[in-house]
Amino acid sequence: MVEALKNINLEINIGSYCSIVGKSGSGKSSLLKIIGLLDFDYEGTYVLFDNQLRSNKDTVVSKHRRKIGFVFQDFQLINRYTVQKNLETASVIKLGYVDKERISEVLEEVEMSSKAESYPDELSGGQKQRISIARAMLAKPDLLIADEPTGAIDEENTENILELIDKLHKNTNTTIIIVTHDMDVAQRADRIIELRDGVISNDRVLL
Amino acid sequence: MIGYFFKSAFTTLKYNKFRTFLTGLGIFVGVASVIIIVSFSDSFSHHLSNKFNQKVTLGLVSSIGDNTDFTEVITSNEIQTVANEVRKMEDVLSFEQAEGSKKIDCQLSNGTWQYNVDIAFDDDVSIVDGNSFNSAIGNVVIAYQSGTDETSPVYKLGDSVVIDGIVYTIIGTTTDLSATIYFPQRLSSQVSYQEAFDIAAFYLTTNNKNPDTVNIILDMLNAELEDSVNFVNYTEEDSESIGSIFSTISIFLSLIASISLIVSAINIINIMYISILERANEIAIYRSLGMTKGMVVYLFLIESLLIVVMFALMGYLFGLLASYLILTIMDINLYVSINSLLLIVTISVVLGIGAGIKPAMKASNTNLSILLR
């Protein structure tokens, strides 16, 4: 039995922009999995938007996941689908139908309209990440979760991706939680939570 | 949503064309072989029992004891007599095609005539004089009754008409205005006599299994016999036991054939498991986007059902076509009972769901942690 996190007592305000930092193996991803309803293997309670959720209520959990936008380090796009089909699938799962209008809207926002018919393998890392941000924004999420969103892309693209996230936060007041080991990235948030060996070692609000 | 993922499942199968083909091949071969075996055994059984049932065996039994010398109670000449009667009935059979207008020879009480009459087959003629066909056997007709004119034929009970060289006795008359001669319907379709007969058994074939016909012949034979000895119909029991033997063989062969279906079901389970392992990431993505477990089960179940149904259908058609062609060469009619066909449809759908459900459940339990690192 591995204890990746210990004595975590954390409250995150709606509409805030938090970054979680820490060394490799400090438990950042483990915490994010719990926050994002991807992992229920923990002791204690987690309350998301006034709901305490457990894994055995799959339909309720699924409903909440639809209001969360995920951005992963490895993009997690479906490689055998085109960009358009990736977004359509997400639209069907999240909204129950294919919202073509919204899809072209988010593609425009991430400046990827011209690549709608491309396959993920035909895109650069930065482009893939922009598509995955488009997918996360598609259903106007209440919460955006990003685990090392810039971990697999170069500096120039990093700036681009972070600007997209900043813009989302400013325009829609979406709650954002971003995991990073890069202090420059973390500085963009209004709160930095630092983990060390599964324990919160520092938690400060930036002005 | 369900419609979208139905299309999606189809796309996935198309995307993995070769694998889909290989998976489906097992189902195709399995279903085709079951169909071929079932339709062969059904057709053979149908063919043989038909053939067997056409031949009715009348045998002699004695109420005195087993030591009866049958040659003393009936001579082959007497059987010959009956056989000839039966042969005449066969002649009536050949007459069937000639229903309609015909010129006949009449040896009537008021002279000999050549006259055009209508020929009809009808068991239910309303009689004004004489008998209907109910009790009559042999060469009998019912004729219309006309006036007593010296210049036209007058048909009376007991008179004879000759049609195609065979003499028929008038047993009844009608008041029909048209010149019609009626033959009993039962004679029009049933009896044809086969050459072999001996002292112990008398074979005949009939087009239908009408027991009346057989009984008429039994009556004719028994009329020639003493009371202690009787002709009886042996066939009834035999044809029943032949039927049951074949249905047993049919069930047994089907069981063997369904083993190949089980093998292909295992094949599907195997491939679905591999597919799920390969697509763990994709499933995790769907789940992280908010797809329910139920929807994941549906998605994978649809995939395996699509494979099974598509290829089972092809196997089905191929099996029927192959059986038809081979049986036609063997000069046997293709005959598959509806029950067998329904059973195979049911089995393939159950196999599709059965083989798909376990992997689909596993898919729905894919760990979502793999998306992060």
Ligand SMILES: Nc1ncnc2c1ncn2[C@@H]1O[C@H](COP(=O)(O)OP(=O)(O)OP(=O)(O)O)[C@@H](O)[C@H]1O
């Ligand atoms: N599935 C797992 N089973 C057992 N232990 C795990 C599992 N996942 C992570 N761990 C352990 O939990 C601890 C925290 O892991 P976590 O992935 O949260 O680290 P992290 O902060 O995200 O690191 P990185 O920056 O390298 O991504 C580590 O010690 C890791 O070995």
Ligand SMILES: [Mg+2]
């Ligand atoms: Mg991590």
